[in-house]
Amino acid sequence: MASEIEVIGWAARDTLGHMAPITFSRRALGPRDVKFFIKFCGVCHSDWTVISGEVYNPTFPVVPGHEIVGVVDEVGSEVTKFKVGDHAAVSAYVNSCGSCRDCERKLPQHCKGKVRVYDSVNPADGLRTYGGYSNLMVVDESFCLVLPKNLPLDGAAPLLCAGATVWSPMKRYGMGKNGDRFGVVGLGGLGHIALKFAKALGMHATVISTSPAKEKMAREELGADNFIVSKDTKQMEEAAGTLDFIIDTVSGIHPLDPLMNLLAPQGKFIFVGVGLGKLQIDSLPMCFGGTSIGSSCIASQEELQEMLDFCGEKNLVCTIEKIPIDYINEAFKRMLKGDVHFRFVIDVGNTLKPQN
Template structure:
């Protein structure tokens, strides 16, 4: 066991504070990672505040982890000391179900082990990236290509793969009109990736406040959803809409923007239930769907794609002492576009 410094929430809704946690000794197939940077995801805030249900405390959040390998177990074949690596939202799965065997560990029917606020196969709670080090089985570690700086790579481990996976699955590319709802931590990555895939990209945001940013990041068009005329003008315009917001939407209004056989895919997860008139999907054979993160293979594919296209997250680097302030700023939409913690300050 190794004792490392970390920032943890001692109880639900409590401010995060500096503490120490134990990391397991490196086992045969484990990789010990010196964490360099950890992104702050809105999911961290949902879970610290138990917005998605009962959670495990004390909780060390963080599932956007970028670092450098400092030790490997004797059976490790994929990584060596000094490699640049990342860890995303999960650190294990059953590895036996059909989904796991197909490389879709995010949909493990046996239940995957989340990077934090989960229970590992050893029965111990998992702790995430707001810490100095982490030990992870090599099968759940990905390599970060040299073409991406580690600080800009960290948010790709959640925000990047969460948007890349549905864009790939629903075939965003040349000839497709794709709308991204929200221009936040997830949304700005969705715009960059959809643009790199060759789609015609539209941002749908509450206001035009971030329009210049949206166009700079790769959007072709930008509309304010607070303006009712937007929904009239864009009716039947899109093949695919990816909603990245965590607030309830008027699903019927957004479904009306789809072409026949179009899909509205939700990657943001509101804490409240949403309602739907089924005629919104029956007319036009439309699909209302959701998408989680990606599997390990797809996450590596995403990182390689981002390196090839020069894509990193737009970040604001902070010290660990600023985490609680950063949480409040995220809730106030006051970040362009992802806070990243410099782990050297932990």
């Protein structure tokens, strides 16, 4: 039997979240596996929520990272989608049971037996999973995505979560088919790529933000057609009933009724920001207007690949700040303050080195 592969990365050892170098093992290449060297990995807020224990108690050490892109180094004998030199990507999950109703419906992200890309145990090899803040990945090709070669790897990395999280409801609810008027709440990592997708799908796009200072950037850099300051009562009243779809990317509990009031009859409101707590909403206006509310989390493998192919066709990637891996502790601090130009991306290939 082939020996396991030694991998280097950065990990948190406790819920304080301080990251430091680590060495660990991944399984040897199997017949259905793709091995690739990680070049870039996005930094997502949910990486912090896991290692800080906000959602559940993680098993340490934790190597985060679920926006992973790289270059294929070796493939197993049964692999058909990849060859050496191809660009590959991995998102939040690396396995599922394959036999439940959700898996049969090609929705492995909802499988109760799904295996997270980090802080899980993969029944395929019995090993703990570690994420993309590391130099090398070994993954079954069923959970490995083909990344179009025309896309820059650094800007493509956040598509694997930020992009997927907003792309999935856009496609599921059929946005962009009828000259739709679209709104996005928040202009951070998820919001900015939702805006880019909306424009690429041909929608009239409105940004809804608490920050007037973001209007110039939203319009001139990202192509927004309209900008509403949600704290401005007059602007909110003037925009009432004008939007067919709204995706709310803001985490944490915040008033939804004023946002729901922006929906046109039969409009749909989808929240994707991860927050703890209960939603409060007035159901009567929803009933009279025939509006609905929903949510979404990440995306299926099919949706992920469809999104990447679409981005390849449109030459569309995320706007990022590229950082060395030894900046990750400072990056977490800045991210928690909202001090990031949309998304941090770690330059793994050039900055992750073995420790002496």
